[in-house]
Structure formats: C-alpha cells, structure tokens
Amino acid sequence: MADLTRDDVAHLASLARIDLSDAELDTMVGELASIISSVAAVQQAPIDGVEPMSHPMPIVNVTRPDEVRASLTPEAALAMAPASEIERFAVPRILTED
Amino acid sequence: MATTTTDDVLGYDEALTTFDPVMGLEVHVELGTRTKMFCGCATEFGAEPNTQVCPVCLGLPGALPVVNEIGVESAIRMGLALNCSIAQWCRFARKNYFYPDMPKNFQTSQYDEPIAFDGYLDVEIPAATGEGTEIFRVEIERAHMEEDTGKSLHVGGATGRIQGAEYSLVDFNRAGIPLIEIVTRPIAGAGERAPEVAKAFVGALRDLLRSLEVSDLKMEQGSMRCDVNLSLRAKAGDDPTSPEQLAVPLGTRSETKNVNSLRSVERAVRYEVCRHAAVLTSGGSVLQETRHWHEDTGVTTSGREKSDADDYRYFPEPDLVPVAPSREWVEELRSALPEPPALRRKRLLGEWGFSGLEMRDVINAGAIELIEATVAAGAKAQSARKWWLAEPSRRANTEGVDLATYAEQVGITPEHVAELESLIVAGRLNDKMARQVLEGVLDGEGAPTVVADARGLELVQDDGALEAAVDTVIAANPDVADKIRGGKVQAAGALIGQVMKEMKGQADADKARAIILTKLGVEG
Ligand SMILES: [Zn+2]
Numbered sequence: 001m002a003d004l005t006r007d008d009v010a011h012l013a014s015l016a017r018i019d020l021s022d023a024e025l026d027t028m029v030g031e032l033a034s035i036i037s038s039v040a041a042v043q044q045a046p047i048d049g050v051e052p053m054s055h056p057m058p059i060v061n062v063t064r065p066d067e068v069r070a071s072l073t074p075e076a077a078l079a080m081a082p083a084s085e086i087e088r089f090a091v092p093r094i095l096t097e098d
Numbered sequence: 099m100a101t102t103t104t105d106d107v108l109g110y111d112e113a114l115t116t117f118d119p120v121m122g123l124e125v126h127v128e129l130g131t132r133t134k135m136f137c138g139c140a141t142e143f144g145a146e147p148n149t150q151v152c153p154v155c156l157g158l159p160g161a162l163p164v165v166n167e168i169g170v171e172s173a174i175r176m177g178l179a180l181n182c183s184i185a186q187w188c189r190f191a192r193k194n195y196f197y198p199d200m201p202k203n204f205q206t207s208q209y210d211e212p213i214a215f216d217g218y219l220d221v222e223i224p225a226a227t228g229e230g231t232e233i234f235r236v237e238i239e240r241a242h243m244e245e246d247t248g249k250s251l252h253v254g255g256a257t258g259r260i261q262g263a264e265y266s267l268v269d270f271n272r273a274g275i276p277l278i279e280i281v282t283r284p285i286a287g288a289g290e291r292a293p294e295v296a297k298a299f300v301g302a303l304r305d306l307l308r309s310l311e312v313s314d315l316k317m318e319q320g321s322m323r324c325d326v327n328l329s330l331r332a333k334a335g336d337d338p339t340s341p342e343q344l345a346v347p348l349g350t351r352s353e354t355k356n357v358n359s360l361r362s363v364e365r366a367v368r369y370e371v372c373r374h375a376a377v378l379t380s381g382g383s384v385l386q387e388t389r390h391w392h393e394d395t396g397v398t399t400s401g402r403e404k405s406d407a408d409d410y411r412y413f414p415e416p417d418l419v420p421v422a423p424s425r426e427w428v429e430e431l432r433s434a435l436p437e438p439p440a441l442r443r444k445r446l447l448g449e450w451g452f453s454g455l456e457m458r459d460v461i462n463a464g465a466i467e468l469i470e471a472t473v474a475a476g477a478k479a480q481s482a483r484k485w486w487l488a489e490p491s492r493r494a495n496t497e498g499v500d501l502a503t504y505a506e507q508v509g510i511t512p513e514h515v516a517e518l519e520s521l522i523v524a525g526r527l528n529d530k531m532a533r534q535v536l537e538g539v540l541d542g543e544g545a546p547t548v549v550a551d552a553r554g555l556e557l558v559q560d561d562g563a564l565e566a567a568v569d570t571v572i573a574a575n576p577d578v579a580d581k582i583r584g585g586k587v588q589a590a591g592a593l594i595g596q597v598m599k600e601m602k603g604q605a606d607a608d609k610a611r612a613i614i615l616t617k618l619g620v621e622g
Contacts, residue, residue: 015409017196054189054414060422063167066131069138074148077156077270087147088251088267091198 004033105397106376110368111290113330113375118338119292120348121285121367122327123236125303127278128246128320129172130313134274135245136163136206136418143319147269155274157202163417165190169276170213170421171431172312173243176278177214178432179306180238185213187422190243190415198268199247207279209412212242213421219306220440221298222461223291230454231461234291236299237283248273278312284348289338292371297364300324301464304360305439317358318503324363326354326391328370330378349374350384354398357391361498366391369398446470450479463491464500471512477519485515489536510539518546528606531555558604561613567600568593568613582618590614 009028013020020028074087083090134141137154153161177184191209217238225232249272254264280303288295304315304322315322329351334342352374357366370389377384388401437445443466447457450469460466465486472482486501494504505511518535521527527535527550538549550556558564571593572579581589590611597610615621 011409015194015196015411055416055419057419060187060420062164062419063170064138064164066133066166066168067138068133068140069152071139071150071152072156074146074151077148077151080156080158085253085267088269089148089198091250091266091268093252093254093265 004029004036105373105399106380107369107372108375108379110372113371114290114333116333116379117330117371117375118286118289118333118343118346119367119371120329120331120351121282121288121292121296122351123282123285123296123299123363124325124327125280125300126323126325127176127280127307127313127315128322129169129276129278130311130321131166131168131172131276133166135166135169135243135276136274137161139271139274141275143321145271148271150271151273155201156270157200163206165418165421166276169243170423172276172310173213173241173278174423174428175310175431175435176280176307176312177217177241178428179310179435179438180214180217180219180241180280182214182217182238182241184423184428185211185215185421186425187211187420188213189420190418191412192415193244193410193412195410197247198266199250199273201248201270201273205244205247206415206418207244207412208242212240213423214241215239217241219299219302221295221302222440223294223298224458224462226291231458234288234295234298236285236295239281239283241278241280244277244279246272246275246277286344287339293364293367296326296367297360300363301360302440309436309439309442316503317360318499320358322358324357326357326363326366326370327351328354328367328374329384330371330374349378350386352384352387352389352398354389354391355401359393359498360500362391362393365396366398369396373398450483452479452483456483459487463487463494464502465491468502468505468512468515472515475513475516477516481519481522482512482515485518485532485536489533489540493540508540508542514539514545521546521550525559525606526550526556528557528603530603531557556604557606558601561609564597564601564605564610565613565617567597567605568610568617570600571596572614572617579618582614582620585620587615587620 006025006029009025009032010020013025013028078084078087078089081089129135131141133139134150134155137152139150139152139155142150154163174184188208188211190206191211192204193207193209194204196203215238219236219238220233221236222231223234224230248268248270251267251269252265253267282299285292285295285299304317307313307322308315313321317323329349331346331349334340334346337343352370354366354370357363374384385400389398390401391398443461446466446469447460450473452460460469460483463486465483468486469479469482472486473479490505490510491501493508494501497504497507499507515536518527518532518539521535522529522532531550534553535546535549535555538544538553539546543549543552575593575596578589578592582593593614594607594610597614598605598607601610
C-alpha cells in the first residue's frame with residue numbers, strides 16, 4: 001500500500017478534530033506508519049473464495065419489540081458530562097455552521 | 099447569520115430559455131414508533147430535555163444497540179409503497195463525523211446496502227396544456243434506515259445561530275429516533291415545471307406515507323424534512339424530455355437543506371434555478387455547496403462548501419447483525435398495504451361527482467382528506483368542497499401553510515364544517531350568515547352553533563315579520579311590482595334585495611322570493 005504521508009495524518013487529525021502541532025504531526029506520521037505496516041500482515045491471508053464477513057456470528061434479524069423501557073434520569077445522564085446547563089449538555093462552541 | 103443575500107438572480111422565464119433544470123430530492127421521515135431505533139427510550143415530542151436518553155443513544159462505552167422491529171417493518175412498508183425492491187440482506191453502517199448533536203461520533207445509517215431500492219412514485223401535476231392533470235414519474239433510488247440527531251441550542255453569540263456562539267447546549271431526546279431517508283434519482287425532463295414537480299412529489303410522498311400511518315409527517319415540526327439538490331444544464335431544444343436534452347451532462351449541483359413546507363420546496367427550486375442561471379450566464383461556475391433556505395425572505399444563502407469534512411469513512415456497524423427480511427414477511431406486508439392515495443382519490447372524486455375543474459381546485463388545495471371526513475360527518479360533498487375551499491383555504495394561503503396544517507392550527511374540524519352545513523339545511527342560517535359563522539370558527543370562537551349563538555346569527559323564522567317586510571317593499575316599489583305581475587319574474591331579485599335589507603340580512607332569501615311572488619299573484 002501507498003506510504004502514509006504527513007498530509008494524510010493532518011487530514012485524519014482534522015476529521016477527528018484533534019489539534020496536532022507540527023512536531024506532533026511528524027511523530028505521528030512515523031508511529032502510524034509503523035502501526036499500519038504491522039497490521040498490514042493480515043493482507044497476506046489467503047482470502048480467495050472467502051465471503052466478506054461483517055459479524056462473527058452467523059445470525060440475522062435480531063430485533064426488539066417497540067416497547068418503551070426506562071431511560072436514565074436527566075440527573076444521571078448529565079452527571080457524566082463535564083458541563084451542563086438548563087438540563088442540557090454544554091459543549092464547546094461549534095466553529096462552522098451546518 | 100444574515101438572511102439577506104447579495105446573490106444575483108435571473109428571471110425564472112429568462113433562465114428557462116437557456117437552461118434545463120435537474121433536481122434530486124432527499125426526504126427524511128421521522129417514524130412514529132413508540133421507541134427509538136436502537137434502544138427502548140421513548141420518542142415523545144416536546145418532552146423535558148434529556149429525559150429520553152440512555153447509554154445506547156448517548157453513545158456510552160459498551161452500550162449495545164438492538165434494532166426496533168417496527169422500525170424495520172415501517173421501512174419495508176414504505177419501500178413497498180414506493181414500488182421498491184426490498185433487500186434480501188442488508189447491513190447498517192457507521193457514518194463517522196464529529197458534531198456535538200451525535201454523541202457516538204457516528205450516525206448509524208445504511209451505506210451501500212439500503213433496505214429498499216429502485217422504486218418510483220407517480221405524481222399528478224397540472225397538465226402542460228393547462229387542461230386537467232398528467233402523471234410525472236419520479237424514480238426512487240433508495241430508502242434507507244438511520245437515526246436522528248440531538249437538538250442544539252446555541253448560547254452567547256450575537257446572532258443566536260451557530261456562528262459566534264460561545265457554546266452549545268444539547269438535548270439528546272431526539273438522538274436515535276428512527277429516520278427513513280428517501281432519495282430520488284435525478285429528476286430530469288420536468289423543464290419549467292420543475293418547481294411544481296418537486297412540490298407535487300413531496301406532497302404525494304406525504305400522502306402516501308400518511309396512508310401507511312408510519313409517521314405524523316409534520317413538516318413544521320421537522321418529522322418530515324426535505325433537502326433539494328438542483329443543477330442546471332444547457333437547454334437543447336424546446337422538449338425537456340427529448341433524447342438530445344437528456345444526453346446533456348448534468349451541471350454542478352447545490353444542496354439546499356431543510357426546506358420544510360410544500361410551498362417552500364417549490365420556491366426553493368425556483369430560487370436556485372434563478373441563482374444558478376445568474377452565475378452561469380455571467381460566466382461563473384456554480385459551487386458544489388450546502389445552502390440554507392430562508393423561509394422569510396425566500397432566498398438561499400451559502401452554508402459551506404463540500405470539503406474534507408464530508409469524508410464519512412463508512413464501515414459496517416459491527417454491533418448490529420444484518421437485516422434479512424424473509425420473502426414471506428415482505429409479501430405479507432405488501433398484501434396488507436392500504437389503497438394507494440392516488441387510486442383512492444380517483445374513487446372518491448368519482449363518488450363525489452366533481453367536475454374536472456372542481457377536482458383540480460380540491461387537489462391543489464390539499465382538501466381531499468378534509469372533504470372525505472366532512473362527508474363522513476354527514477355533509478354533502480359539494481357543500482364540503484364549497485366551505486373548505488372558501489375562507490379556510492384563503493387563509494391557509496395567506497399563512498403560507500397547507501389547508502390541513504392550517505385547519506389543525508386554528509382547530510377547525512370536518513365535524514365543524516358538517517355542523518355548519520346542517521345549520522343551513524335546518525334553515526337556521528343562510529349562506530351569508532354561514533360565512534360569518536365560519537369566520538368565527540376560524541377565529542377560534544368555537545363550534546358553529548356556539549358561534550351562531552354568540553353572534554346572534556339566526557334567520558328570522560317568524561313569517562309575519564317577513565311578510566310585513568315584503569309588504570313594505572312592494573308598497574315602496576309599485577313599478578317593479580307591476581312588472582312582476584306582468585310576468586317579469588326575474589325583476590323579483592330587486593325586491594328580494596330590499597327585503598333582505600329590511601330584515602337586516604337575517605331572512606331566508608328563497609322564502610322571501612316565494613312570498614313576493616305569491617303576494618303578486620305569480621307562480622314561481
Ligand atoms: Zn436510548
């Protein structure tokens with residue numbers, strides 16, 4: 001596979017909303033590249049004639065009836081948040097409008 | 099964010115002399131299930147913030163989603179009603195993006211394996227000739243299952259919208275509510291009628307889904323939301339359906355988000371045609387971008403350009419097993435589908451005996467269901483049509499909402515209209531009084547009988563008073579009276595008008611006429 005570039009890592013960081021300094025980017029390019037090359041060993045597995053698998057169990061159609069179950073209390077839900085206000089989760093401002 | 103725009107627009111007719119519009123519509127429908135798509139949290143609209151949340155819909159580590167069986171069933175029924183094929187086997191996928199309204203940092207959706215695909219919906223639009231209607235087929239690419247996001251409140255900014263906000267407050271009650279996204283194939287060949295086709299499609303889709311009872315489909319509350327994609331290409335002759343025209347490559351499209359009324363769908367398409375045309379004729383190129391629709395000013399403004407952020411890195415959702423609806427189940431659901439609204443309309447209109455013109459007015463006003471319910475409540479079809487298409491329809495237009503929505507807003511029901519009609523039949527009200535009563539009902543004064551009582555509207559039943567008024571008018575108009583005696587019966591109209599005036603409008607005109615003719619010795 002193609003080598004991981006600095007631009008690739010910067011792109012991934014921006015998708016993940018992680019701020020990386022130039023120095024961190026340089027470090028990450030090296031570290032991620034070595035992780036990927038280790039994992040790339042799976043590409044050597046012989047897969048001719050093997051159907052892609054999306055789930056380890058050969059089961060389909062696991063559903064539940066449309067019946068209401070108890071939710072968390074708002075206090076319990078909000079207790080896990082770093083900040084909350086008027087019964088809502090307070091989150092950092094969103095930079096771009098969508 | 100300002101709702102004004104500096105975008106140039108070309109006149110619609112002028113734009114259509116050079117360009118051919120192509121549309122794509124994406125409609126999100128929130129299902130009316132009792133619980134969310136992947137957890138048992140309730141879905142009640144308007145509940146207190148964060149009272150309908152759990153580890154699954156908050157995306158807490160280790161929480162495992164399980165699919166709502168009614169969510170799947172509804173999706174299949176919708177697909178079947180849209181003439182789609184139903185997947186033998188399909189999976190959910192994670193659509194990865196970071197946004198505070200989606201606590202898992204991905205939306206559970208479907209990617210290349212939608213539950214339903216390759217369908218169509220035939221929509222009725224006014225014929226190009228201006229006479230009657232014709233069918234326009236909109237092809238459906240897919241309908242897939244996904245989940246809604248939370249709702250954000252933006253605090254601290256100068257504008258109240260997202261930009262400039264210091265922070266956001268999120269309510270996750272809506273996160274995880276089942277959504278079905280219906281995506282059309284590019285809609286070409288509509289030519290100048292593209293805005294009408296878009297509106298007719300969304301309207302027909304809403305009627306169809308309403309008949310399935312899968313959602314409350316309230317566009318104002320966001321349980322049905324429409325995104326409008328539009329592009330222009332060079333016009334190749336006068337026939338938008340010609341092979342030459344259809345062979346012209348598509349232009350760059352814009353995607354206008356959250357267009358939330360039928361009327362807005364039509365307006366947004368029209369506006370984007372005019373805006374694209376201005377860009378293209380001035381030698382510019384259309385940006386592939388998201389646009390925001392502004393209901394108040396009737397324009398779109400630039401949202402953001404398509405960018406890296408749209409790299410969603412879809413992959414199969416490992417926490418959910420595939421959905422593989424058995425063919426027996428699918429056929430069972432197909433055979434239990436209700437009569438399609440288009441056929442039902444045809445049947446009803448036949449039963450009601452409306453003329454072609456009346457029928458078109460009824461369809462345009464979106465009054466079919468209301469008339470049907472009014473007839474069921476005991477009124478004659480023609481009376482039901484007449485009253486719904488009068489003041490209620492006029493006011494709905496002024497408000498910019500469809501008739502059913504307006505009726506719900508002001509609280510007028512089919513039973514009210516049937517009651518109004520019964521007051522006329524019983525001889526308590528004449529037409530003119532009935533109109534006043536109807537206005538009272540629309541103004542929230544109560545049911546027709548209550549309004550008539552409160553406003554003191556009642557035909558004078560006392561024939562003595564009416565006869566006295568007729569005598570007075572005949573005495574005051576000897577010339578006219580002689581003409582009538584001489585056989586000019588139509589001259590009675592002038593006297594009836596005066597009698598009604600004498601009676602301050604509270605008389606039955608037919609009865610006044612009969613008394614005048616009798617007194618003058620003429621047979622009506
Ligand atoms: Zn939940």
